[in-house]
Amino acid sequence: MSPVEPLMAVVDRIGALDAIREKVEANERLDFEDGLELLESNDLLGLGDLADLARRKRGGSDEVYFVQNLYLNQTNVCRVKCKFCAFAVTQKQSDAYTFTAEQLVEDALRQRELTGFTEIHMVGGESPHLDFDYYVEVVRLLKQAMPQVHLKLFTASEIHHMTKLSGLSHEEVLVELKSAGLGSLPGGGAEVFADRVRRLVAPGKEHSDFWFHTHRTAHRLGIPTHCTMLYGHVETYEERVDHWLRLRDLQDETGGFLAFIPLAFHPENTVFERRGWRHTTGSDDLKMIAVSRLMLDNIQNIKAYWIMMGMPLAQVALHFGANDVQGTVVREQIFHAAGARTETEQKIGELVRFVTDAGRIPVQRDTLYNELRRW
Numbered sequence: 001m002s003p004v005e006p007l008m009a010v011v012d013r014i015g016a017l018d019a020i021r022e023k024v025e026a027n028e029r030l031d032f033e034d035g036l037e038l039l040e041s042n043d044l045l046g047l048g049d050l051a052d053l054a055r056r057k058r059g060g061s062d063e064v065y066f067v068q069n070l071y072l073n074q075t076n077v078c079r080v081k082c083k084f085c086a087f088a089v090t091q092k093q094s095d096a097y098t099f100t101a102e103q104l105v106e107d108a109l110r111q112r113e114l115t116g117f118t119e120i121h122m123v124g125g126e127s128p129h130l131d132f133d134y135y136v137e138v139v140r141l142l143k144q145a146m147p148q149v150h151l152k153l154f155t156a157s158e159i160h161h162m163t164k165l166s167g168l169s170h171e172e173v174l175v176e177l178k179s180a181g182l183g184s185l186p187g188g189g190a191e192v193f194a195d196r197v198r199r200l201v202a203p204g205k206e207h208s209d210f211w212f213h214t215h216r217t218a219h220r221l222g223i224p225t226h227c228t229m230l231y232g233h234v235e236t237y238e239e240r241v242d243h244w245l246r247l248r249d250l251q252d253e254t255g256g257f258l259a260f261i262p263l264a265f266h267p268e269n270t271v272f273e274r275r276g277w278r279h280t281t282g283s284d285d286l287k288m289i290a291v292s293r294l295m296l297d298n299i300q301n302i303k304a305y306w307i308m309m310g311m312p313l314a315q316v317a318l319h320f321g322a323n324d325v326q327g328t329v330v331r332e333q334i335f336h337a338a339g340a341r342t343e344t345e346q347k348i349g350e351l352v353r354f355v356t357d358a359g360r361i362p363v364q365r366d367t368l369y370n371e372l373r374r375w
Contacts, residue, residue: 016037016041017037017038017041017043017046017047017050020034020037020038020050020294021050021053024050024053024054024057024294025053025057027057027058029297030294030295030297032241032242032245034294034295035237035240035241035244035245035291035294035295036237036238036241038050038287038290038291038294038295039237039240039241039287039291040237044283044286044287047286047287047290047291047320048286048290048319048320048321050290050294051289051290051291051293051294051320051321052319052320052321054293054294054297054321055293055302055321055323058297058300059300060323061361062359062360062361063323063360063361063363063374064318064322064323064324064325064355064358064360064361064362064363065301065323065324065325065363065364065365065369066324066325066326066327066328066348066351066355066362066363066364066365067118067119067326067327067328067364067365067366067367068115068116068117068118068119068327068328068348068364069117069118069119069120069121069152069326069327069328070108070111070112070115070117070119070120070121071120071121071122072104072107072108072120072121072122073122073123073124073125074098074099074104074122074124074138075096075097075098075099075124075125075127075130076095076096076097076124076125077091077096077097077098077125077127077129078124078125078126078127091127091129098127098129098130101134101137101138101140101141101142102141104122104138104141104142105141105142105145108120108142108145108146108149109145109146112146112149115328117149117328118148118149118150118366118367118372119149119150119151119152119327119366119367120142120146120149120150120151120152120153121152121153121186122138122151122152122153122154123153123154123155123158123186123188124158126157126158126161130165131165131166132162132165132166132168132173132176135154135162135177136176136177136180138153139151139153139177139180139181139182140180140181142181143180143181144181150183150184150366150367150368151181151182151183151184152183152184152185152186152226152367153177153182153183153185153186154177154182154185154186155185155186155187155188155189156185156188156189156190156210156211156214156215157188157189157205157206157210157211158189159173159174159177159185159214160206160210160214170210170213170214170217171217171221174214174217174218174221174223175221178221178222178223182223183223183367184223184224184225184226184258184367184368185214185215185218185223185224185225185226186225186226186228187225187226187227187228187257187259187260187261188228189205189211190208190211190227190228190229190230190243191205191229191230192229192230192231192233192235192239192240192243193208193211193239193242193243193246194208194235194239194242194243195207195208196239197233197234197235197239200234201233201234212246212250215227215250215254215256215257216250216253216254216256218256219254219255219256220254223256224256224257224258224368225256225257225258226257226258226259226260226261227247227257227259227260227261227299228260228261228262228263229243229244229260229262229263229288229292230263230264230265231262231263231264231265231280231288232264232265232280232284233265240291241295244291244292244295244296245295247260247296247299248295248296248297248298248299251296251298251299252298255298257299258300258301258367258368258369259299259300259301259302259303259324260292260296260299260301260302260303261302261303261305261326262285262288262289262292262302262303262305263305263308264280264284264285264288264308264309265280282309282313282316285309285313285317286313286316286317286320289302289304289317289320289321289322290320290321292321293320293321293322294321300369301323301324301369302321302322302323302324303322303324303325303326304317304318304322304324304325304326305325305326306325306326306354307326311325311350311354314354315354315355315357315358316358318355318358318359318360319358325351325354325355327351328347328348328351348364352375356375361374361375362374362375363375
C-alpha cells in the first residue's frame with residue numbers, strides 16, 4: 001500500500017463528516033450509512049463538535065440534569081445466564097439473596113432520611129422462586145411508604161418474566177404494576193437487539209421483539225421509559241447503528257422514551273474477561289455518546305452514566321452531546337460486580353461541582369425532567 005492511500009482514506013473520512021455536518025445544520029435526519037461513517041471516523045474532536053452542534057440545533061442549552069436517586073436490587077437470583085453479567089447467581093450459591101417487600105421498604109426509608117432521594121431505581125435477577133404477587137407487593141408497599149418518590153422499577157426482561165410467572169399479558173402486568181404505584185421503566189435488557197449478538201451473549205434471554213413490545217405497551221399506558229445499549233463486546237458497528245435506528249423508529253411512533261443511556265460493557269468477573277476482553281477506552285465511550293446524540297434526533301436526553309465511565313470522562317462527555325449525568329446513584333451494584341471502580345455514590349455538591357467545572361449549568365430534576373433546583 002502506498003503512503004498516499006491511508007492519507008486519501010483520512011481525507012474521505014473528513015469529507016464524510018462535512019457532508020453529515022451539512023445534514024445536521026439543515027436538521028436533516030441521518031441514515032444508516034451516516035451512522036457507519038460516524039463510528040468509523042477517527043476524528044474524535046470533530047465528532048464531539050458535531051454532536052454538540054446537533055444538541056444545540058435541537059433545542060439543547062447549557063443545562064445539565066441529574067436526579068437524586070437510590071438504587072435497590074430486590075434479588076440477585078436469576079434464571080438467565082447472560083454471559084456479560086457478573087451480578088446474577090443461583091439460589092444455591094452462598095451469596096444469593098432475595099429481600100422481602102418489607103425489608104426493601106425499611107432499607108429505603110432508612111436511606112431517605114440520609115439523602116432525601118426523589119427516585120428509586122430498582123432492577124434485579126429473574127428469580128424462578130418468586131411469583132407475580134411478590135412484585136406487586138413490593139411496588140405497593142414502597143409507594144405507600146413514600147408516596148412522593150417516583151418508582152422506576154423493572155427492566156423489560158423482568159416484565160416479560162412476570163408474564164411467564166403469572167400467565168398474564170404484558171399489558172395486564174403493566175396495568176397492575178401501575179395501579180400499585182409504578183412510575184416508569186428503566187431501559188435495561190436491551191443489550192444489542194441483533195439476533196446474532198443475543199444468541200452469543202444472552203442465549204437464555206427472550207427475543208428483542210419482547211423488549212419493544214413491553215416498551216411500546218408501557219408508552220400506550222402512559223408509562224414513560226428509558227432505553228439503553230450495552231456496547232463493547234461482540235457487536236459490529238452495523239449492529240450498533242441498527243439498534244439506534246430501531247429505537248428511533250419506536251420513539252417516532254410513541255414519544256415515550258425519556259432518555260437514552262449508552263452503557264459500556266465491563267468484562268471483569270465474566271466469561272469475556274477469561275477470553276481476553278478488556279474495558280472500552282475513553283475515546284470509544286465518548287464516540288458512543290456523540291453518535292448516540294447524532295443518530296437519536298428524537299430522544300431529548302442522552303446520559304453520560306458516570307458510574308460506568310467515571311466523573312472526569314463524564315465531564316468531557318458533556319461536550320460530546322450528553323446533557324445528563326444520571327444522579328447520585330446511591331449503592332449501584334450491577335456494574336460494580338463487573339469491575340467498575342467508580343464510587344457507588346456521589347453527593348449533590350460533588351455533582352454540582354463537576355458540572356460547573358465543565359462549563360455547564362447544574363439542574364436537579366425529577367425522573368420526568370421537571371426542574372427541582374438549579375445552581
